[in-house]
Amino acid sequence: MNFVLAGGSVIPNFGEGSSCETNNGWFCTEWVRGHWGDTLQPALVQHVELALIAIGIGFVLAFALALSGFRYRLLDPPIGLAADFLYTIPSLALFQLLVPFTGLTRTTVEIALVSYTLLILYRNMIEGLRTVPPDVLEAARGSGYSRAQTFARVELPLALPAVLAGLRIATVSTISIATGAAFVIPQGLGAPIFIALQQNIFKTEIFTAGGLTVAIALIADGLLVLAQRALTPWTRLERQT
């Protein structure tokens, strides 16, 4: 990276270019073209990485928790409560709270991001598993499915629509919250926004980085919708005669 957050050194993100840039115009295409390679593209890639890792870990963790909470009902309230609690901590506060323990590192950022995915993913997984109709479960048992077969072939696939719905929300919100990572490490699309705010509120950079964040969120959501359609074809059916 060609900038640092602390230390007050000059950040050559703008200022020597076109009149648009010097006048801090609403949107300077020249700046975007000039800084795509050194600022925007790396930030974009980092942003996607930050979000993907958080969602991946969050998904696995939430799934493990949901399995326990579903199998042992007694565990559900405490897990739910813990996830609720993590979710209510303002993200900026959580980032700062973690710094003394894990430092100004990616780990700090990921821990915070993961903890925000847990509530949505966990709740949707549990709900999905629980909403399997009793008659369907009875038919499965009556047909000679073992407990494990019932879970793998009936409960899990029927939970999928809720799981994917949760994943969509978690993904979009993680991509958005990941901009806050810039308060801890100079990475992700939050970083150029952060810098632009310090540099006279340079509009082009804010708009571009912000726009890119929205764009990734929309693309990720779109991909998940496609996955939803491919994986749960039965959910979109009307009775045809």
Add this chain to the structure above:
Amino acid sequence: MPGEAAELVFDEATKQYAGRSEHAVDHLSLTVPAGEICVLVGPSGGGKTTALKLVNRLISLSSGDIRIDGKSILDFDVTELRRGIGYVIQQVGLFPHMTVEANIGTVPRLYGRSRKWIHTRSQELLELVGLDPSYAKRYPAQLSGGERQRVGLARAIAADPPLMLMDEPFGAIDPIVRARLQDEFLRLQTEVRKTVVFVTHDIDEAIKIGDRIAILRRGGRLAQYDTPTAILERPADDFVAEFVGHDRALKALALHTLAEFDLGPPKKGVHVARSTTVRDALALLIDRHADMLAVTDADGRVVGSLTMDELLA
């Protein structure tokens, strides 16, 4: 995979739930001969569904035994036992995320049957239950209630189980479709010849479907176990008489068809097929204010006559 129909014996089968004084099923003993339909009927609280679920061990016996072809259900591995018993329930319980074909293939898949085998079998079964084979690719959400229950039936017989348990299978279906499904089920039964235990709270359905009827009273005690005719004509006690209804004489008429009568020479009268029940023929006469039936054969030719008096003799 299973095959031939099996004899089913309830031997003092008892279910009592902890903390309840009344039995759910109380020393139930009865034998369902192989290939026959036994209908369990009775008021709610009579334990008919409990008795049914004892057979596939969805509910466990408190005491007594149930034997399938002489082998105690307790000596089976529980999943093995269930795979060998076709199970049909009122809400059908089709797997919403599976196509009709995959639903029908549920048990064959557990037996390790190939996709190809399941495809062929489901085509065959769809035909058998009166659905177009193109239904194979549909999902349950795309079917009507009656169609779902047909698929439920196809799923239950897919692995050719020697025994079927049916828990109010037509209970949630409107009366017209229900009557048709009952007829088709009886036709199906003449083809597949399973031993069937069928639960209903509808005495008319019991009379129509059952080779034998077991009437259970509150507390899960058997009040009478006999053929529909015997139950209607010789109810064991007041409870049974009350349960089958004051119109039992009329109901009994539905158990006989005109084919059982010696017909008079062909005469002018209300045309009615020989396969018609006495009850329906009588209803027709009353409706037309007539008293002479012109009985026809399958091709619609008049082959004989019957007067109302002869009909009721």
